Amino acid sequence: MSETTATGAHTGADTPDRDPRPEKSKPKKAVPGSNLSLGHSLGLILALGALVVLGVITGGDRFLSVDNLMVILQQAAVIGVISIGVTFVITSGGIDLSVGSVMGLATIWASTLGTQAIATDVHWIIMVFTAMGVGAAAGLLNGLVIAYGRVVPFIATLAMLVAARGFAELISDRQTQIVDVPGFLSFFRRDILGMPVIVWMFLLVAAAGWFLLNRTTFGRRTIAVGGNPEAARLAGIKVKRHLVLVYSLAGLCAGIAAVMMLSRTTSGSSAHGYLYELDAIAAVVVGGTLLAGGRGTIFGTVLGVLVFQVLTNVFVINNLDSSVQAVVKGAIIVGAVLLQQRFSSHSRT
Numbered sequence: 001m002s003e004t005t006a007t008g009a010h011t012g013a014d015t016p017d018r019d020p021r022p023e024k025s026k027p028k029k030a031v032p033g034s035n036l037s038l039g040h041s042l043g044l045i046l047a048l049g050a051l052v053v054l055g056v057i058t059g060g061d062r063f064l065s066v067d068n069l070m071v072i073l074q075q076a077a078v079i080g081v082i083s084i085g086v087t088f089v090i091t092s093g094g095i096d097l098s099v100g101s102v103m104g105l106a107t108i109w110a111s112t113l114g115t116q117a118i119a120t121d122v123h124w125i126i127m128v129f130t131a132m133g134v135g136a137a138a139g140l141l142n143g144l145v146i147a148y149g150r151v152v153p154f155i156a157t158l159a160m161l162v163a164a165r166g167f168a169e170l171i172s173d174r175q176t177q178i179v180d181v182p183g184f185l186s187f188f189r190r191d192i193l194g195m196p197v198i199v200w201m202f203l204l205v206a207a208a209g210w211f212l213l214n215r216t217t218f219g220r221r222t223i224a225v226g227g228n229p230e231a232a233r234l235a236g237i238k239v240k241r242h243l244v245l246v247y248s249l250a251g252l253c254a255g256i257a258a259v260m261m262l263s264r265t266t267s268g269s270s271a272h273g274y275l276y277e278l279d280a281i282a283a284v285v286v287g288g289t290l291l292a293g294g295r296g297t298i299f300g301t302v303l304g305v306l307v308f309q310v311l312t313n314v315f316v317i318n319n320l321d322s323s324v325q326a327v328v329k330g331a332i333i334v335g336a337v338l339l340q341q342r343f344s345s346h347s348r349t
Contacts, residue, residue, distance in 0.1 A: 040288040040339075044303040051310045059317040068313065070196065076309040077202035078260045080302060082273075083280040083287075084209040085139075085253030087301045090284055091213070092246045093226035093293025094146065094153040098160035099254045100276030102138040104269065105168040106131040106258035111177040111268030124184035131262070132255035138164060139251015143244030161277070168270035177268040188263030198260040205256060210298040222246060226293025282329065283308055286336040307332075 055063040062068060082099050089096045109115065110131035119126040138160060145156045179185065188197050213219035221242050224232040233239050254273075261272050285291055286307065287300030308329065315325040 041300055048307050055314045063317055072309050072313050073199045074196055076305050077198045078257050079279050080202045080305040081205045081253050081257040082276055083283045083301050083305050084205050085250035086280040087284050087289050087296050088222055088246050089250045090289050091226045091296030092222045096157045096250050097277050098157040100273035101161045101164035102135055102251055102254040103258045103273035105164040106134040106255045107262050107268035107272045108168040108172045108270055109134045111179050116181050119181045124181050127184055128259050131258040135255020136248050136252040139248040143247030147240035147243040172270055179262055179266045206302050213296055213298055282333050
């Protein structure tokens, strides 16, 4: 006989056995945005292919020449490295309007007579560390102001945009500074397996960015913070510290891009990087990174950069008005954002 409590519940003396058959497992839901990212990347590849075909039809051998293709890749490399850093910022739910100005400041600081003198006496790598250090420091300052000062990212990075450009003008007295360190120029202006060093740098940064975003705890935390900062905080993520790291990473990428710009133009200038922040944000958004945060794609960013650079090259080869090019770019950006909103609303239903 089984005993019962005053409330009529059975005690464990005669508890009936559980059904040994396993419960039916619920079907697993697909990762949000996984199919969308794949489809978006395929769409970008098709768009890039269409632009290449357009370039061949309108530009012929001139478009397909090795020199022209190298020009496209080198232009894509500089803005591409900046875009990798911006991808992390937007994925985390923020924005960075200062990366272009920070890049310009880094080129100025790394090409001052004092820096070049030290680089000549010690090693040209001093210029590289200087540019990367300036970029990382500016990004760190952005992150501290945003995370601990609680300033809206738009305002904080807008202030850095103005300040960095002004500081670069003060240091250089608005003069272009010529790079005259033979070791630096000979290393970064050489070709490896037929491609310029800066293109290889872009590929390495893109590969590192992809691994960091998709295969590390840092990447998962970036996505979590961008998706829901409060939930990320409750899950044990130190959101403020992580945001500082994300903006520092974006600044570091701007510093690397500054090194690439110095090697391409052999000069430091406060005008370097003008409006690059807008080009980077456009490439990131068109590439499929969610503007509201919570989803990012490095591969899509690379494709977005290539799409815009090939489009620019087609316009230049055919001597088309740059104003028309700007209109086309704007239409592409608006279309990409509208598609994001549409697919995001579908994923919530």
